[in-house]
Amino acid sequence: MGWGRVVGAVVCTVKEPSLIGVPLLLLEPLNQSFATAGRPFVAADAIGAERGQIVIYETAREAAGAFAHRPPVDAAIIGIVDQTVRS
């Protein structure tokens, strides 16, 4: 599980039927200092995130569990970050 910034959206007219209605967003992974930490990737959005928001994502087979019908995805957005507390 990690966090990243929503930097865009992906639209596919032709797609696997179970992906219909599943928003696909472009995510830029971030490190602990909110700096870019890798190449952007596509994640299925389970909670209604918007561009610019910092979101929580999970990868691999568990990502499909974000949706009741378990679409074929390997990354899912599962939360929007409010704040972090460090000491």
Added chain:
Amino acid sequence: MTIARVLGSVTSSIHHPALNGAKLLLVLPFGTSRAGLAVDGVGAGTGDTVLIVEEGAVAANYLGRTDPPVKSVVVGIVDVGLSVAEA
């Protein structure tokens, strides 16, 4: 399983139902420079050295839910003596 240091906690009011009641920690795996997030299963806090499992079936046990969209869980707090040896 990996060993990581807890950098802080993360709050998210808009999240997937599987994360209801879960505490999220910002964790930095030893030997890397990129932090991740994990569900806290043991009551760990900032500065602790912790043991992390990345497996959905384990997360399912901690979250009390089948097929949660989560795989990263803190399952132990490493003793201080061991963490010094590891570092």
